[in-house]
Amino acid sequence: MKDGLICVAAGTPSIRVADCAHNGAEIVRLMEEAQEQGVKILVLPELCLTGYTCGDLFLQDTLLDGALEALRSVMQATQHLEVLCALGMPLRAGGKLYNCAVVIQYGQVVTVVPKTHIPNYGEFYEQRWFASGEGLFFDHSFLVRLPHLEEGWQELYGASPLMECPDVPGLRIGVELCEDLWVSDPPSRTLAEYGATVILNLSASNEIVGKSSYRRNLVVGQSGRLCCGYVYADAGEGESTTDLVFSGHNLIAENGTLLAERRFGTGLTISQLDIGRLCHERQRLTTFQSRHPEGWAEVRFTLSETKLTRPISPTPFVPQDEAGRAQRCQEILTLAALGLAKRLEHTHAATAVVGLSGGLDSTLALLITARAFDLLGRAKRDILAITMPCFGTTARTRSNAEILAGELGTGFQEVNIGDAVRQHFADIGQSMEDHSVTFENGQARERTQVLMDIANRTGGLVIGTGDLSELALGWATYNGDHMSMYAVNASIPKTLVRHLVDYVAREEGGNLGEVLQDILDTPVSPELLPPKDGEIAQKTEDLVGPYELHDFFLYYAIRWGFSPRKVFRLAVYALGDRYDKATLHRWLGNFYRRFFAQQFKRSCLPDGPKVGSVTLSPRGDWRMPSDAVARLWLEEWEDLA
Secondary structure (H helix, E strand, O other): OOOOEEEEEEEEOOOOOOOHHHHHHHHHHHHHHHHHOOOOEEEOOOOOOOOOOOHHHHHOHHHHHHHHHHHHHHHHHOOOOOOEEEEEEEEEEOOEEEEEEEEEEOOEEEEEEEOOOOOOOOOOOHHHOOEOOOOOEOOOOOEEEEEOOOOOEEEEEOEOOEEEOOOOOOOEEEEEEOHHHHOOOOHHHHHHHOOOOEEEEEEOOEOOOOHHHHHHHHHHHHHHHOOOEEEEEEOOOOOOOOOOOEOOOEEEEEOOEEEEEEOOOOEEEEEEEEHHHHHHHHHHOOOOOOOOOOOOOOEEOOOOOOOOOOOOOOOOOOOOOHHHHHHHHHHHHHHHHHHHHHHHHHHOOOEEEEEOOOOHHHHHHHHHHHHHHHHHOOOHHHEEEEEOOOOOOOHHHHHHHHHHHHHHOOEEEEOOOHHHHHHHHHHHOOOOOOOOHHHHHHHHHHHHHHHHHHHHHHOEEEEEOOOHHHHHHOOOOOOOOOOOOEEOOOOOOHHHHHHHHHHHHHHHOHHHHHHHHHHHOOOOOOOOOOOEOOEOOOOHHHHHOOHHHHHHHHHHHHHOOOOHHHHHHHHHHHHOOOOOHHHHHHHHHHHHHHHHHOHHHHOOOOOOOOOOOOOOOOOOOOOOOOOOOOHHHHHHHHOOO
């Protein structure tokens, strides 16, 4: 329950106008179906117990009394159901008639919420029958007579639009009805400021050409502005078609993203909301207004645990569909190139110096640099691609580096650093047979020195090649490949690096496409240890773990602040078909250990453009002390074993 996942549904029953008994039976059927499918919160359309299109029949006591008896029947039939259901019906109070949402659970009324904004324009004539509920929240003069389960009546004083569930941290539900959303200052804004993380909207919005897209934008946009889940249930089949048609346009949105949608049908539209994610985002956004509801007292309800069914992408940084992936790649390449172009122009850099190993990261950096030169209208011969073979370099990567530079039309230079590294090792007493971290880092730092000096000699900038995933794990040599003058890959995760290079390969084709494809097929490696039989001996993912997993952990642990327990649960759900629990658990622990231990490298990163929602720049999204202790996170991780 602490994970904050909750299953919600918008339902459209098949009704008959003014046939309250039939409509009540349909409501019971949908509630039972929702219970079977694990739904915890269900919202139904406005006035669905009578039908929205009853017209002047709303002034008939026979209809109003029939609605109350139908509510009693619904309550009796659903005493065993946990699902919290908001249904619409007319209710009399204080000599007025109100268009209300009645929320029930386990056969009991939890709260009643009258509609605030009563439309009286175009095809809407609600003020002919209904009074506004504005100002009635928690007003004890609002006295509603409701049925008891078996017989008799009960009185409910004061309407409460807020409901809280102590079982799910952060779950507060607010209710508004149809037109309430369409006004300039919807009640949902106030409800969200008072803590509502889920808004339910009972609606009867007729359909005309073009209205569905406007309605969708309203719901999705409001969920984004309020950083909430928004569940919208619309009237549909069975409403009178004397003058209007209703499509049953049901929508579920979360923080600006449409999760589920359905039109022209009856039944349930189901999705899952992540309350923990919403709470984290509200906490992060300092401009989100929060205030205590003085004089407001939430009613409470209980819920049991939700089984996880929400779609969880195994590659959260990479869109699953090809069109979305291509669009993402094009946008990232453009953003990174624009950032570098500005820096080159501002510094009047004569050259851009890129250490080109023939691996993925340096390839992407060179591709971005080439685009930046195109944006500036400069000749690519001023891009200096420097390959620096040493003890671990293979013929394959050396060859690919030279071919790539040739196809892009950049300058190319080979600087063999073997002799320089040997001399350095002799100076400090490092044995050539000792393949420890000094053996590896000595090569990385020598390469950085070469690049910096060539940049100085040619009046240029050293372009960094390290990516976001390497920064998260600290998989970089401090003051070696960790350092540059502008780091174009710094906010691009490894899983996306591969797709970016593949995107360029497909777009360009020809010889350039071929060499890029061969680079994609090359194992990820720093090539700092001598090869075996001419092949790469040092494979990064064998040492630190699969980048697919680390990018998954990074996204949910850093972007959304999820605990190790929740990250592990989502990983098992999304990646469990490819990795067993023991493997996921092992690498999750490695992620947390390395992330905390390597912060000192991130505290002094060079400049680089933010292109996605996760970045670890100490000047931007991530400010963490280098000496923070990982104990709490690792203790929770250990308990998952």
